[in-house]
Amino acid sequence: MLAFVITTVLCFITYLLLTTGSGTLGLWSLEEILVGAILSLIVGSLARTIFVKDNFRMLNPVRWIIFIAYVIGPFFVAMAKANVDVAYRVITGKINPGIVKISPDLKTDFGITMLANSITLTPGTLSVDVDEDKNDLYVHWINVKKKALEKKPVNYRYVCGKFPNWIRRIAE
Amino acid sequence: MIFNLIIYILLAIGVFFNLLAGVGLLRFPDVYTRLHAGTKCTTFGSIFICGSVILIGLRMWYTGSTDGSVLAIHTIFALVAILLTNPTGAHAIARAAHRSGVAPVRAVVDDLQNNTLKKEEEK
Structure with missing residues (x-):
């Protein structure tokens, strides 16, 4: 009802x-x-x-306020950075790409969708595939850092910063 | 006067980033890097273009024309739709490309490669 x-x-x-x-x-x-x-x-x-689907946790207005703060705060800043970054790479042609696996440890479908979209729109990363059992994301990374490859799966902080923490507060 | 200037500046930023997306499509070597240019820059540019249209709509609304409200609110909806569908579409294209065997050019690492092969062997 x-x-x-x-x-x-x-x-x-x-x-x-x-x-x-x-x-x-x-x-x-x-x-x-x-x-x-x-x-x-x-x-x-x-x-x-x-x-x-199964729960009403998105009815909580606090989650909506955090969501709006997330979109106009860190998300927009990251998007601006992403565009300057792409502009730099378009002009110089310096790329060092690769596909890495990250485990953001989010449980809900809504959360993983939001994270995948955020990753696509933020600096140097594009989500390619998702492991539906474990909610792992495969991310195409335009400038792979050597330091991040030492441990597998790659620590998500290198790829998408603090986004999973924000999304955990919004969607879980 | 200043209001018009703000609108022109927003339009200029938007057009610049959309142009950058076009140049990126031509300069990058493979499908994944091209998608980088094609999603980030077009979304960011569209935000500014939509922003200028919303400002025009709000001014029309303020000066008494109800058409302005239609313009502003519909543009906000269009913006939300762009923000939701653009990354989703890019994700779908990238996934389809990888499934049909397009390897990233000059890749340092490809975690998904072995994983996809494993899935095919199981089938």
Whole structure:
């Protein structure tokens, strides 16, 4: 039941945001609100088992605040660095690539998805494959450091810094 | 005046990074390194281009046109979609490339190589 309510409400909010400026009732017209409500009820009843898997831990607003802080703080800074880094490599052509395995030790699917996306967008790394049993990631690294290769699997601090700690706070 | 200048600067940064992605695609040697250029730079550039469009939309909204709200909010949605799908698509391409046997050029280390071979032997 709670899954149904969450899915419906999120659908309705998204519909309202996409139809702003359509009328005089606030920002919306009455027709849009009615159609949006009916459609979100249908979507909520169909998609509730897909959208909410097994737990409700993402309902906690603290996790959302940490998530937003993560995106505009360390994530954005890392992305800016990544682009300067790629610019440097595009111009000089200096690369030293390789595929390394890291064990970030995250348990949930949501967390590993977020980490894989973060890794792809941050300096010099691109996630290639995932080991679904152990949640290990295989990462293509454009500038492999010799120091990191001494121990296997490679310590994730060399590849993605403190991201796993942030994501553990958000998703687990 | 200053507002327009901010919009132009944001657009210029965005176009610069998207251009860089194009140059990277031409200069890098293999599929993985090209994906590096093709995902990071396009996403970062698109953030700035979307940012300038959002600013234009907010100004239109502020001066009384409801079209501005449509522009701003839809662009935010487009930005979120780019942020979610761009790395996912790159990941899918990289995985498909590795499964079909494209080895990274000039690779120092390839942990996935042995692992993929093992999986095929088991089958």
